[in-house]
Amino acid sequence: xxxxxxxxxxxxxxxxxxxxxxxxxxxxxxxxxxxxxxxxxxxxxxxxxxxxxxxxxxxxxxxxxxxxxxxxxxxxxxxxxxxxxxxxxxxxxxxxxxxxxxxxxxxxxxxxxxxxxxxxxxxxxxxxxxxxxxxxxxxxxx
Amino acid sequence: xxxxxxxxxxxxxxxxxxxxxxxxxxxxxxxxxxxxxxxxxxxxxxxxxxxxxxxxxxxxxxxxxxxxxxxxxxxxxxxxxxxxxxxxxxxxxxxxxxxxxxxxxxxxxxxxxxxxxxxxxxxxxxxxxxxxxxxxxxxxxxxxxxx
Numbered sequence: 001x002x003x004x005x006x007x008x009x010x011x012x013x014x015x016x017x018x019x020x021x022x023x024x025x026x027x028x029x030x031x032x033x034x035x036x037x038x039x040x041x042x043x044x045x046x047x048x049x050x051x052x053x054x055x056x057x058x059x060x061x062x063x064x065x066x067x068x069x070x071x072x073x074x075x076x077x078x079x080x081x082x083x084x085x086x087x088x089x090x091x092x093x094x095x096x097x098x099x100x101x102x103x104x105x106x107x108x109x110x111x112x113x114x115x116x117x118x119x120x121x122x123x124x125x126x127x128x129x130x131x132x133x134x135x136x137x138x139x140x141x142x
Numbered sequence: 143x144x145x146x147x148x149x150x151x152x153x154x155x156x157x158x159x160x161x162x163x164x165x166x167x168x169x170x171x172x173x174x175x176x177x178x179x180x181x182x183x184x185x186x187x188x189x190x191x192x193x194x195x196x197x198x199x200x201x202x203x204x205x206x207x208x209x210x211x212x213x214x215x216x217x218x219x220x221x222x223x224x225x226x227x228x229x230x231x232x233x234x235x236x237x238x239x240x241x242x243x244x245x246x247x248x249x250x251x252x253x254x255x256x257x258x259x260x261x262x263x264x265x266x267x268x269x270x271x272x273x274x275x276x277x278x279x280x281x282x283x284x285x286x287x288x289x
Binding site for chain 1: 259268
């Protein structure tokens with residue numbers, strides 16, 4: 001799966017529209033994921049997972065910042081995300097199925113906050129982008 | 143088997159009451175066919191699906207989307223017996239339509255996203271969680287009779 005020039009434009013434009021809300025959206029996506037897909041909480045048993053948790057906020061910012069990095073390096077995601085890829089492969093070892101769950105919740109969050117911009121074409125491009133990021137993050141698993 | 147608390151049932155019914163089934167159905171199916179183009183394999187007879195606007199404007203897509211979502215409405219009336227409610231449809235999707243159940247999961251998640259675009263803030267994490275249970279229950283029920 002390859003991001004077309006149109007996909008890249010859609011992703012950059014969409015991500016640009018979130019303004020300074022990246023961290024907030026990251027946290028919201030995580031919270032949505034923990035509620036809708038309780039098995040994902042197994043990776044965060046050391047966290048306070050209640051609504052408004054400082055740990056979820058801080059982790060949401062990490063996720064959002066990493067996605068911003070990805071958006072800024074769409075032409076070379078493997079290099080840009082190499083360190084994160086190592087981290088997930090050797091330390092975090094999050095089962096690959098969970099990346100789809102977080103990706104879905106990120107899309108729900110974005111679509112809830114920016115419905116007018118979340119056209120079918122943009123939806124498709126963002127879905128492809130998150131799937132590509134997920135593939136890169138699990139690429140060194142074995 | 144998926145079990146719904148009375149609170150989840152209320153949440154689901156409350157939102158459903160505000161859903162325009164025809165529009166939401168068409169949009170959901172259209173987005174499925176746009177975001178996951180391989181799902182078009184089941185709809186060769188639908189005509190022009192060459193671009194997002196062609197898909198979203200296609201009258202056959204809209205009509206079929208309405209049909210699919212109307213069926214969801216039946217699920218909501220029978221949350222305690224999804225498997226029974228969808229038994230015949232399950233057989234149909236296996237024996238006649240030959241649809242991989244993975245497609246039910248994809249469609250369910252697209253529906254959740256469409257509801258998020260329509261309801262915004264009202265589509266809280268709690269509301270989403272109840273609907274994720276519903277779409278998952280429907281997908282499981284539709285796959286139940288596969289052999």
